[in-house]
Amino acid sequence: MSWEKKFPGMLTLSLMFIPIVMIAATFILTDYFSVNPTTYPPPFNSIVPLILLVIAIISAVVSYITAKDEEPEWGPQLPFKIVEAIDIAIIVLSIMLIVLLITIYFI
Template sequence: MGTQPPSKILTALSVAPLIPLLIAWILTEGFSTNPSLPPFFSKILPLLFSLISALLAFFAYNAARDEEPEWGGGLVFKLIEGLALGYILLAFIFITLIIITYFIKI
């Protein structure tokens, strides 16, 4: 019995959280303090996309934990789990930056 690779769904879930984060980055124009887009597109949507990214990463983490074999050959699954945790952390950093930059006036 050889090692089993991750399923196609898990592979897709391991890449999916990156897309909403990139969209949030583009919509905020790199967290510009004076974005050229209307407030809905530069403040609200990036916040929602960051939350969606965190949710997708959470699903990817749980899927990797479920598919991980109980013994041996789990390195790929551990890498996907680590990647998912990194996406969750990055999504929370994006959410914090969006809230501080656009909603809290100092």
């Protein structure tokens, strides 16, 4: 008799919440995508948020893969599907923010 998980593991959930913190840090570092940010010097306004968003994408992809791997073949799959959907949304949002950062600060 085998036992399958009913809810995603702690690693999957923590990898899901790390990108949210990094996206929030991106908003803070860029002064909410201000054209002339004054809070931090230029490398912290343009380069560091790009690095944070790339790390957020990597973390969300790893979280998606682990949620897909932990998903039971039978039984309740809804919590795993919710985690996978949140990870996909984080990936799309991070890509959109990277494009926004490039258009505001580099072009």
